[in-house]
Amino acid sequence: xxxxxxxxxxxxxxxxxxxxxxxxxxxxxxxxxxxxxxxxxxxxxxxxxxxxxxxxxxxxxxxxxxxxxxxxxxxxxxxxxxxxxxxxxxxxxxxxxxxxxxxxxxxxxxxxxxxxxxxxxxxxxxxxxxxxxxxxxxxxxxxxxxxxxxxxxxxxxxxxxxxxxxxxxxxxxxxxxxxxxxxxxxxxxxxxxxxxxxxxxxxxxxxxxxxxxxxxxxxxxxxxxxxxxxxxxxxxxxxxxxxxxxxxxxxxxxxxxxxxxxxxxxxxxxxxxxxxxxxxxxxxxxxxxxxxxxxxxxxxxxxxxxxxxxxxxxxxxxxxxxxxxxxxxxxxxxxxxxxxxxxx
Amino acid sequence: xxxxxxxxxxxxxxxxxxxxxxxxxxxxxxxxxxxxxxxxxxxxxxxxxxxxxxxxxxxxxxxxxxxxxxxxxxxxxxxxxxxxxxxxxxxxxxxxxxxxxxxxxxxxxxxxxxxxxxxxxxxxxxxxxxxxxxxxxxxxxxxxxxxxxxxxxxxxxxxxxxxxxxxxxxxxxxxxxxxxxxxxxx
Numbered sequence: 453x454x455x456x457x458x459x460x461x462x463x464x465x466x467x468x469x470x471x472x473x474x475x476x477x478x479x480x481x482x483x484x485x486x487x488x489x490x491x492x493x494x495x496x497x498x499x500x501x502x503x504x505x506x507x508x509x510x511x512x513x514x515x516x517x518x519x520x521x522x523x524x525x526x527x528x529x530x531x532x533x534x535x536x537x538x539x540x541x542x543x544x545x546x547x548x549x550x551x552x553x554x555x556x557x558x559x560x561x562x563x564x565x566x567x568x569x570x571x572x573x574x575x576x577x578x579x580x581x582x583x584x585x586x587x588x589x590x591x592x593x594x595x596x597x598x599x600x601x602x603x604x605x606x607x608x609x610x611x612x613x614x615x616x617x618x619x620x621x622x623x624x625x626x627x628x629x630x631x632x633x634x635x636x637x638x639x640x641x642x643x644x645x646x647x648x649x650x651x652x653x654x655x656x657x658x659x660x661x662x663x664x665x666x667x668x669x670x671x672x673x674x675x676x677x678x679x680x681x682x683x684x685x686x687x688x689x690x691x692x693x694x695x696x697x698x699x700x701x702x703x704x705x706x707x708x709x710x711x712x713x714x715x716x717x718x719x720x721x722x723x724x725x726x727x728x729x730x731x732x733x734x735x736x737x738x739x740x741x742x743x744x745x746x747x748x749x750x751x752x753x754x755x756x757x758x759x760x761x762x763x764x765x766x767x768x769x770x771x772x773x774x775x776x777x778x779x780x781x782x783x784x785x786x787x788x789x790x791x792x793x794x795x796x
Numbered sequence: 797x798x799x800x801x802x803x804x805x806x807x808x809x810x811x812x813x814x815x816x817x818x819x820x821x822x823x824x825x826x827x828x829x830x831x832x833x834x835x836x837x838x839x840x841x842x843x844x845x846x847x848x849x850x851x852x853x854x855x856x857x858x859x860x861x862x863x864x865x866x867x868x869x870x871x872x873x874x875x876x877x878x879x880x881x882x883x884x885x886x887x888x889x890x891x892x893x894x895x896x897x898x899x900x901x902x903x904x905x906x907x908x909x910x911x912x913x914x915x916x917x918x919x920x921x922x923x924x925x926x927x928x929x930x931x932x933x934x935x936x937x938x939x940x941x942x943x944x945x946x947x948x949x950x951x952x953x954x955x956x957x958x959x960x961x962x963x964x965x966x967x968x969x970x971x972x973x974x975x976x977x978x979x980x981x982x
């Protein structure tokens with residue numbers, strides 16, 4: 453038999469053929485629009501929009517909304533690392549159940565430097581029945597072995613400083629959240645497998661209890677692709693007194709600034725890179741990872757419209773009241789290095 | 797005219813059946829054939845052969861979905877012609893989605909030895925049924941309707957990276973799915 457997938461695909465069920473006929477072609481064929489049909493579509497669309505709006509405002513309705521494939525859309529404006537994830541993310545929909553808890557990797561997007569994953573966690577038992585204590589409602593942590601594998605290599609993933617998933621409980625049994633993972637500033641390979649082995653999920657409790665653990669085994673191996681074509685790399689290579697801003701990588705979600713400095717501070721304590729933008733009040737940078745001689749600073753993309761100003765400072769000369777309290781003028785007066793970046 | 801009426805015309809052996817089919821689905825058929833063949837005269841010939849195929853098969857066939865039925869005939873004819881053209885390298889233009897899918901699968905698993913044609917079609921149906929709606933749409937647009945990535949971006953209002961990523965992941969899923977069924981099937 454000369455089987456051939458593209459050819460055999462012709463014979464799949466009719467429904468898959470008709471439901472996916474491109475609209476453009478349909479429009480070409482049916483040039484005369486049926487007003488009655490159009491108004492029916494408009495009414496149906498309005499009903500869907502209304503139900504979504506009511507669902508978002510009302511948690512009782514929200515618990516019935518299907519989240520898989522739409523978590524970013526639902527939550528992307530509500531988290532610290534806001535961004536238009538849903539435009540770039542693809543649906544995964546892989547789920548694993550253990551100990552009465554189903555964890556689904558709903559969507560993901562890898563911009564080349566960061567990997568953003570949307571999760572849904574559904575427990576058979578309402579979460580509030582696990583512990584009487586008041587746990588955090590915007591975060592769930594977990595203990596996991598996270599790494600990527602490609603070409604026989606394995607590299608551990610870093611959770612970029614945020615503990616677990618940032619998100620919300622949409623009903624008593626369901627939490628949806630977003631996790632950002634990275635390779636500490638190193639680029640992801642073009643193609644790789646994402647390997648996740650979660651050993652427990654944790655409801656975060658106030659100190660000193662710290663957390664309540666729900667144990668289980670949730671394992672995932674997902675083929676992934678890194679997409680850098682929506683990213684812009686600017687080689688700045690500006691150096692003053694051995695301090696330098698080397699590179700800025702602008703992705704649709706995150707701006708990552710690579711910097712280097714002389715190893716004179718015995719660590720990271722006194723080094724700071726402060727970012728000001730045309731639309732954000734105060735320091736727009738949200739995270740930084742600094743080792744002895746180089747570091748990366750992350751700035752959410754939504755905090756910058758078109759202009760970014762970067763200042764490198766020795767914070768020991770300024771930090772008496774906390775760097776966040778200084779104005780742009782004061783920061784600029786103490787800057788060792790300054791550069792302005794125009795985003796396209 | 798409703799599809800059921802057109803089918804009745806075929807059953808009555810009325811030549812008006814072909815005129816109605818062409819009026820309603822002609823552009824759609826020609827569009828599909830052109831995406832595969834990249835060649836207007838061959839596509840038009842396939843379109844005409846599609847009407848003939850319909851005429852010869854209805855009756856006895858009475859398709860539940862006439863639209864899917866006629867598109868399937870057109871797709872089969874266009875693919876056969878595509879294979880004929882490329883067998884002797886008569887044309888350098890390639891139908892990218894066709895080659896992409898076949899090369900991908902054939903490099904990974906010899907499905908012919910282990911599965912019958914019907915089993916593969918059943919497997920493909922099961923695979924499509926289990927795909928998320930969005931992934932299924934993108935997969936079918938690319939590999940059934942032969943849209944370019946750019947056209948899918950416009951059709952689904954998605955970024956290029958999203959479309960490519962979705963196609964990559966779905967192809968990988970299909971490979972794993974077929975491998976699994978080949979190894980563990982009858």
